[in-house]
Amino acid sequence: MSRAHPIEPYRIKTVEAIPVTTRAQRAEALVRAGYNTCLLRADEVTIDLFTDSGTNAMSDRQWSAMMLGDESYCGSSSFYRFEAAVQQYYGYPHVIPTHQGRAAENILAQCLIKPGHHVPGNMYFPSTRVHLERNGGIFHDVIIDEAHDPNSEHPFKGDVDLDKLRAMIEQVGPENIPLFWIHATVNMAGGQPISLANLAKVREVADQHGIPIILDAARAVENAWFIKQREPGQSDRSVADILHDLCALTDGATMSAKKDSFANIGGWLAVRDDALAEAARGLVVVYEGMHTYGGMAGRDMEAITQGIVESVQEHSIAARVGQVEYLGERLIEAGVPVVRPIGGHAIFLDAAAILSHVPREELPAQTLIAAIYLIAGVRGVERGAVSAGRDPSTGENRYPPLELVRLAIPRRTYTQSHMDAVADGIIDVYKERSQIAGGLTFVHEPKAMRFFQARFAPTADVLVR
16 A cells, blocks of 8 residues: 655644553553553653544744733633634534533533433443433433444444334433434444534434533544545535534533643533523523633633634645554554545554454453553553443443444544554554453443543453453
């Protein structure tokens, strides 16, 4: 394959040293962290692909904008600039700042979800489902079947299966459905986009029953890029216009500005309904701070405002997605099983295929990411049974169709040589996969979002022979 790589549309002004560790040091760190990469110290990791959330490099203009931060407790001018940017690029009239995306999910869930409610979505995300279930709701996955097939090349694996959606509405009754919660892109499916055409059809179903659609917009810019590349009739349109149209089909959005907007912290909830906005502002005051700062400093809002502008620049998003694609293509060429097509923010390794000798009960994705850290010094995160958690009714482990390891690429942070080093390391792990002696088992299991703080132990004498 070609080693062509898109030119980075920036030059480096400041550098940060990264740790270089030995395998012996990593083995010791892994034991200390309970074989959970979430519990590793940053100075024990050489290339950190745990998340693309808040780990991005901010631009000189973002750093400059932070100097304009108005730290007034009430009515900060930074808020009004922030509000105007969200309104311009995302199109929602009511903008409520929060300290990050999951805070926006919490506020929205408390406003809309009651015990016994049912919420359909195009695959779950851990924090979204936690907030849903903590308020008594029940999640229903209505994504197309292709999303659960890592080898499917369907261009829009984030699409909703309309037959599943209609059947679910008929089963539980529209009066018991407070919202459709739609992700763009779908993280747990491998960063896969939803098409404008499909979302428009979901809008028709929602309108028939008077049910609002809420968008998880954390990576909606990346979704808009894929629409431009893959959806008929969209190639000549700007990413900014497609993003606006994507949001126009929904009634509100939760946003982690730590993703597409390049910020290190921050988020927002935006809605069209006046009454919902008023209720949300009341809860933000309780949980986050004044409704004009929502847990953020004025300088953070300024960084997000500038980041929103930069996020829709065509050369910027092209280079971002291109870097992820480059890493994915190198792995595919070497025969490493990954989710296809390559998503926008991460490479997802098919852990069930790579470690086919490790049973699901021994957590192959958690096992694989521990082995990758040990052998390659790269940190990723599990996206399989550990992330799926336990069924709140039965207490049994959930085993989703996809058992994945996510390698999320921070924006504007790593170079092509870093991507080559990651590829070389993952390929080495894949070649040595038979040396992974067995899986992992829980020795400490938190109740909620257990993948962050759980601890494990190998089921064999050693993790890797």
